[in-house]
Amino acid sequence: MCNIYSETDPALYETVTRSVRINGVVTSLRLEQRFWQILDEIALKEKCTTPQFLGMLHNEVLAQRGTIPNFASLLRVVCTIYLQQPDTSPLPVTTGTNIANSAHRAIAG
Secondary structure, eight states: OOHHHHTOOGGGGSEEEEEEEETTEEEEEEEEHHHHHHHHHHHHHTTSOHHHHHHHHHHHHHHHHSOOSOHHHHHHHHHHHHHHOTTOOOOOOOSSOOOOOOSHHHHHO
């Protein structure tokens, strides 16, 4: 196996906790830095802030399924779905915060 995986910058898998307000309730979400970058990218492409995107996603999933057993896990999967979309051209990977795109279509579809 080549070094493409083993040379991953440790800053990208460092966990970061963010406080976000969803439906008026402040909650903390702990994700790896790279997932936050992808969520920021999704929000930018949706023309909203990351907390706004998270709130919209949360509301849509609740409306469709009635419950969200593990929102952080859902967000990680949303990021992978986003990266699989053919019209997705993610921003370059950096250790800083990137802003970008939308898994909203994948969840809604």
